[in-house]
Amino acid sequence: MTKARSRYGCQLRTLTFLLAFACAGVGALAQAAPTLAIGDLGRGAVALDGPWQFHLGDNPAWASPQIDDATGQNGWAQITMDKPWGQQGYRSYAGFAWYRKHLSVTPVPGTDGKFVLQLPLFDSIAQVYWNGILLGSTGKMPPHPSWPADGCSCTSLARTIPLGAVHSGVLAIRLWMNPLMSTDPGTYGGFTHPIHIGSAAAIADREHAAAYHFLREMEYSYALQCLAALVMAFSLIGWFRDRSQKVLLWLAVYCAGQVTGTLVELLGPTFTFGERSVFFSVADIGSLIAIWFLLIYLLRLDDMPWLMRTARWAGWIAILATLVDSSFYLRIFDLGNPAVVQAVQAADWVLTPLVQLCMLLPMLLLVAVIRRRSRLDAARWTVAIFAFLRTMIETVAWISMLGARFTHWTLGSRLYTPLFTLGGTGVDVITLVNTGFFISIIYAALRYSRETLRRQQIVEQELKSAQELQQVLIPDELPSLAGFAVTSGYRPAQEVGGDFFQIIPLGEPGANQPASALIVLGDVSGKGLRAAMTVSLIVGTLRTLAETSSHPAEILAGLNRRLCGRLHGGFATCLAVKLDANGHCTLANAGHPAPFVNGEEVSAPGALPLGVAPGTAYEETTLHLRPGDHFVLYTDGLLEARNSAGELFGFDRLRDLVSARPDAAQSIDAAVRFGQQDDITVLTLTRLAVGEEARIHVLAPVLTPA
Amino acid sequence: MQAATSVTQRTATAASGNTVNILAFGGDISSASKDAVLGAFHGLQGAPSRILLDFTGVDYINSSGIAIIIQMLLEASKAGTQTIGIFGLTPHFQKVFTMVGINKYAALHKDEIAALAAV
Numbered sequence: 001m002t003k004a005r006s007r008y009g010c011q012l013r014t015l016t017f018l019l020a021f022a023c024a025g026v027g028a029l030a031q032a033a034p035t036l037a038i039g040d041l042g043r044g045a046v047a048l049d050g051p052w053q054f055h056l057g058d059n060p061a062w063a064s065p066q067i068d069d070a071t072g073q074n075g076w077a078q079i080t081m082d083k084p085w086g087q088q089g090y091r092s093y094a095g096f097a098w099y100r101k102h103l104s105v106t107p108v109p110g111t112d113g114k115f116v117l118q119l120p121l122f123d124s125i126a127q128v129y130w131n132g133i134l135l136g137s138t139g140k141m142p143p144h145p146s147w148p149a150d151g152c153s154c155t156s157l158a159r160t161i162p163l164g165a166v167h168s169g170v171l172a173i174r175l176w177m178n179p180l181m182s183t184d185p186g187t188y189g190g191f192t193h194p195i196h197i198g199s200a201a202a203i204a205d206r207e208h209a210a211a212y213h214f215l216r217e218m219e220y221s222y223a224l225q226c227l228a229a230l231v232m233a234f235s236l237i238g239w240f241r242d243r244s245q246k247v248l249l250w251l252a253v254y255c256a257g258q259v260t261g262t263l264v265e266l267l268g269p270t271f272t273f274g275e276r277s278v279f280f281s282v283a284d285i286g287s288l289i290a291i292w293f294l295l296i297y298l299l300r301l302d303d304m305p306w307l308m309r310t311a312r313w314a315g316w317i318a319i320l321a322t323l324v325d326s327s328f329y330l331r332i333f334d335l336g337n338p339a340v341v342q343a344v345q346a347a348d349w350v351l352t353p354l355v356q357l358c359m360l361l362p363m364l365l366l367v368a369v370i371r372r373r374s375r376l377d378a379a380r381w382t383v384a385i386f387a388f389l390r391t392m393i394e395t396v397a398w399i400s401m402l403g404a405r406f407t408h409w410t411l412g413s414r415l416y417t418p419l420f421t422l423g424g425t426g427v428d429v430i431t432l433v434n435t436g437f438f439i440s441i442i443y444a445a446l447r448y449s450r451e452t453l454r455r456q457q458i459v460e461q462e463l464k465s466a467q468e469l470q471q472v473l474i475p476d477e478l479p480s481l482a483g484f485a486v487t488s489g490y491r492p493a494q495e496v497g498g499d500f501f502q503i504i505p506l507g508e509p510g511a512n513q514p515a516s517a518l519i520v521l522g523d524v525s526g527k528g529l530r531a532a533m534t535v536s537l538i539v540g541t542l543r544t545l546a547e548t549s550s551h552p553a554e555i556l557a558g559l560n561r562r563l564c565g566r567l568h569g570g571f572a573t574c575l576a577v578k579l580d581a582n583g584h585c586t587l588a589n590a591g592h593p594a595p596f597v598n599g600e601e602v603s604a605p606g607a608l609p610l611g612v613a614p615g616t617a618y619e620e621t622t623l624h625l626r627p628g629d630h631f632v633l634y635t636d637g638l639l640e641a642r643n644s645a646g647e648l649f650g651f652d653r654l655r656d657l658v659s660a661r662p663d664a665a666q667s668i669d670a671a672v673r674f675g676q677q678d679d680i681t682v683l684t685l686t687r688l689a690v691g692e693e694a695r696i697h698v699l700a701p702v703l704t705p706a
Numbered sequence: 707m708q709a710a711t712s713v714t715q716r717t718a719t720a721a722s723g724n725t726v727n728i729l730a731f732g733g734d735i736s737s738a739s740k741d742a743v744l745g746a747f748h749g750l751q752g753a754p755s756r757i758l759l760d761f762t763g764v765d766y767i768n769s770s771g772i773a774i775i776i777q778m779l780l781e782a783s784k785a786g787t788q789t790i791g792i793f794g795l796t797p798h799f800q801k802v803f804t805m806v807g808i809n810k811y812a813a814l815h816k817d818e819i820a821a822l823a824a825v
Contacts, residue, residue: 525769526737569740571773573806591806608807612776616807636769636802646765650798678768 031071035102035168038197041115042108045198045206048101048171051078054085058096058174063129065170069100076100081191092186092405094177099190104168105197113165116203120193121159123147124177128161131169136161139273141176143336147273147329160203179341181328182352183398185413186405216424224435225262228255231442238449242456246302247448250293251441257287258438274329281326282319288359289315291441295365295387298380298444307368311361318358321351356398362391379444386437393433463529479505481517482581485686489664491637491672492679498524498531499635499679500539504546506578515581518546518555521683522574522592522610523635524567538563538572538610552576552588553618556610560590560618563611571609575633583625583687588618593639596632597625599659601651627689630661637680641671649674661686711739712763713746721823726756728818732763735771747778755788756825760818762794772806779811793821 033053038046053069053076061067069076079088085097107113117135119126125139125147138159140146177189196206232255239248260283264276271279292311296302325348334340366388369376376384393415401412418426478486481503490499501521520542524534538559545558555576563572573592579585587595587602591609594602604621625631634654641649649671657670664682671680712732720726729746733739750757759775761767767775782788793815795803800814808814815821 523769525773569773569777570770571776573769589805593805606805606807606809608776608810609773612773613780640768642766648766648798651801 033069033071033076033100033102035104037104037106039106040108041105041197042111042113042199043202045118045196045202047194047196048103049081049194052081053077053098053100054079055098055100056090056093056095058098062098062100063134063172063174064132066132079190081194084188084192085190086185086187090189092180093189094180094184097175097177097190099173099175101171102169103166103171103197105166107165111199113167114200115163115166115197116200117161117163117171118196118198118203118206119159119161120191120195122191122193123188124175124190127174129170129172129174130163130166132172135163141174143334144332145176145178145335160207162200163197178335179345180405181345181348182403183401183412184405185401185410213424218425219423220425220427220431222262224438225259228258228438231255232259235445242452244456245449245452247294247297247445247452250290250297251445254287254290254294254441257283257290260286272330274327277329278323278326281322285318285322285355289318291387292361292365294441294445295362295383298383298441298448299365299369299376300374301365301368301372304368307365310364314358314361318355321354321358325351325355352398352402356395356402359395359398360391362387377447379440379447382440383437383444386433386440389433390437393430397430478503479517481579481685482515483583483688484579484581485688486684487663487665488681488683489668490679490681491668491676493637493676498526498535499637499681500524500535501633501681501683502539502542504543506546506550516550517579518550518552519577519579519633519683519685520555520574521577521633521635521681522572522590523637523679523681524572525570525609530568534567534570534572537566538574550578551620552578552586553620556588556590556618557616560610560612560616561614564614565611567611571611573609573636575604577633579625579685583627583629585623585625585631586620587623588620590616590618593634593636595634596630596655596658597623598630599655599661601655625685625687627687629687630658631685631687632658632667633683633685634667635679635681637676637678638667638671638682640678641674641680642677643675711735711742713742715746715749718758718818718822720756720825722825724756724825726758726822726825728758728760730760730763734765735767735774737768737770737774739771740774743774744778747781757782757788757790758818758821758825759790759792759812760794761792761799762818764794764799767799767802772802772808775803776806776808776811779808783811789825791815791821791825793817 034051036048036050053071055062055069055074055076057075062069068074071078079085079090079099081099085093090097105115107115117128119128119138125137125141125145127137127141128135138161173195175190180186196203198206232252235248235252235255239245239252242248261280264271264279264283289311292315296307296311301307328344328348333344335344366384369384397412397415399412400407400409400415404410404412415430416428418428419432420427478488480486486503488501490501492499499522501519504518504520506516506518522538524531524538526534541559541562542555545555549555549558553576556574559574571591574590575587575592575595576590577585577587577595587604589604590607594604596602602621602623605619607618608616639649639651639654653674657667662670662684664684667682667684668680710733714730714732716728716730718726718728727750729750731743735743747757779790782790790812791814792803792808792812794817795814803809803814813821813824815824
């Protein structure tokens with residue numbers, strides 16, 4: 001029994017020894033959190049570098065100095081603050097995490113012992129605790145987070161938090177990093193630079209130094225943006241002076257997108273980080289869309305409707321997708337809810353590739369240029385080459401970054417790594433290509449504007465010639481008509497219109513006043529130079545025909561035969577009237593609105609307009625105008641004036657108008673007030689009583705549109 | 707600002723029992739409508755020879771639009787195998803169509819019922 005007790009006693013001692021050994025071993029594995037002792041703090045700032053206790057997840061108790069945060073105990077580990085947790089064994093983690101550091105601070109004698117913490121810029125939201133007491137935060141924690149950059153005018157500046165008088169204790173920092181999006185590589189999260197502690201003056205010095213460093217880094221970018229602002233101003237002025245210069249408009253939009261970033265920076269405190277993200281994203285995408293249209297006009301692709309339609313659709317898709325995608329940073333989503341986070345991530349995975357797909361549009365434009373074998377000058381080819389390079393590099397960068405946490409591709413981030421430093425600014429390959437593209441596009445746009453201006457001068461000269469031609473064809477002096485008071489007026493809708501009228505005396509040669517006259521009024525379909533040239537053809541033919549015939553129907557048939565096949569699918573309506581001094585009137589109509597006598601429409605049979613069918617026959621109608629009768633001939637521009645509601649002037653209003661026996665100018669003014677759409681010509685003839693003197697009033701052709 | 711031209715095609719049975727193709731136009735008819743209008747008409751070749759043109763949804767027809775309709779009617783007249791009727795015109799455009807002699811190539815009816823009763 002004793003022997004047995006002795007054996008049991010020996011075994012118990014062995015077990016006790018093993019237990020003691022095991023406990024000692026565990027104690028050695030659970031390394032106590034180190035304390036950073038900082039002496040004589042006060043005259044400068046000290047980096048809180050070295051190892052920090054780190055724990056994923058969230059627990060309010062971790063703010064307390066009382067907990068056991070020894071490494072290896074209760075899930076606590078150690079990491080440093082010089083690189084994100086994604087590079088220290090916690091790849092692709094997003095959400096809450098805690099940093100803790102035990103400090104022992106001894107202030108310099110003679111100072112107040114009050115210190116300030118300086119947190120470096122980082123993309124997470126932080127709350128800072130000292131011995132369990134919340135001292136301050138950067139941003140606002142979920143469910144509706146706001147980011148540290150909210151209310152900050154300069155995103156590169158750090159944030160400071162007053163620490164007060166501290167001696168020894170635990171500095172605990174609670175962090176939240178937003179859910180990973182499609183281009184997050186998974187190597188981010190948490191701090192990338194150490195926190196600093198120091199007196200308020202020392203921290204202020206560091207802030208000033210950081211601001212100076214930031215401005216030095218931004219010098220190149222600000223210089224480019226100043227240039228963009230100048231180009232935008234000149235482009236807008238150029239476009240306002242000549243709205244047809246679409247290149248200038250899109251150049252201004254492109255530059256506006258470049259400048260918006262700086263403007264939003266300057267207005268920083270007005271906007272939250274989320275709002276600024278939306279502005280930045282929309283400005284970026286606006287700039288991108290402006291590039292598409294700039295390329296379309298510069299590469300002379302604007303005559304391809306399908307391409308214009310594609311660009312418009314791609315533009316709207318890109319804008320909408322970007323708006324939805326960037327709205328994630330607005331405080332509208334409950335990011336504390338996993339279902340909402342999953343939905344946001346899924347939307348991002350759909351929308352980001354969609355925008356990337358739209359970004360490939362310049363490639364389509366270049367294919368179109370090559371397929372058309374367009375002859376482009378060196379400036380345009382330079383733009384095309386830079387557009388190609390820019391699209392390729394950005395696409396490669398984005399595709400590489402898309403899902404980088406699964407592929408581990410680093411090409412995307414390497415493309416954004418500076419190749420060299422220029423005056424304190426790191427210049428990467430994308431910045432280089434963008435700068436080249438910007439300069440080439442300004443040069444090409446300037447050349448385009450000069451070319452357009454030169455072409456416009458040629459067209460203006462041609463138009464002037466056409467106007468001079470028209471002034472010869474539309475009489476500004478009318479031959480007097482025995483027995484009639486005549487007024488006439490003409491107002492084209494464009495610089496050169498398609499209306500015409502002629503009064504051709506049919507009297508005996510040598511007589512003072514003709515016994516009768518042929519009046520021809522008409523309207524060529526279409527407007528502009530082509531219509532004016534058709535008018536010149538009609539008037540020349542008419543004057544030739546009038547030498548051999550005075551019968552309106554014959555004259556119309558002759559005109560029709562000569563015009564068929566020469567109006568390129570168009571036609572001309574025409575009313576021919578033979579008017580005798582005794583009031584006898586014969587008229588024939590080729591699809592023209594019937595004239596009015598004393599407010600009543602003359603019943604004239606309808607017929608096809610001139611130039612449509614070669615064999616068309618025209619009927620004649622006769623009527624007799626008595627003294628005082630008011631005879632009105634007009635073109636359909638009067639009838640089809642349209643007001644802003646889309647209503648036509650129409651036959652009823654016209655009947656009311658002519659019933660009041662207006663002269664030509666009054667009739668035209670009424671239609672112009674209503675809403676002129678087409679050329680308007682009006683001719684009024686009032687039969688005079690015997691003994692009354694013939695009067696003529698001609699409203700000179702107004703060759704400038706109303 | 708001109709509204710785009712729309713053309714839809716449907717069939718109906720006339721009072722005579724014959725099948726009638728109806729081309730219903732919408733929006734504005736102008737020079738830009740040429741492909742839409744003539745394309746729809748050419749698409750009916752080989753179809754029943756009775757065609758009705760429905761202008762109920764048309765807001766405005768300018769002179770170039772009228773030229774297109776005349777061209778269509780002349781083509782049908784030249785072929786000699788198609789009978790065309792028109793309905794749904796506003797009083798204004800009924801008058802304009804009469805003025806330009808379209809009524810000599812296609813009967814103008816007040817509405818679809820009247821048009822189907824006539825063809």
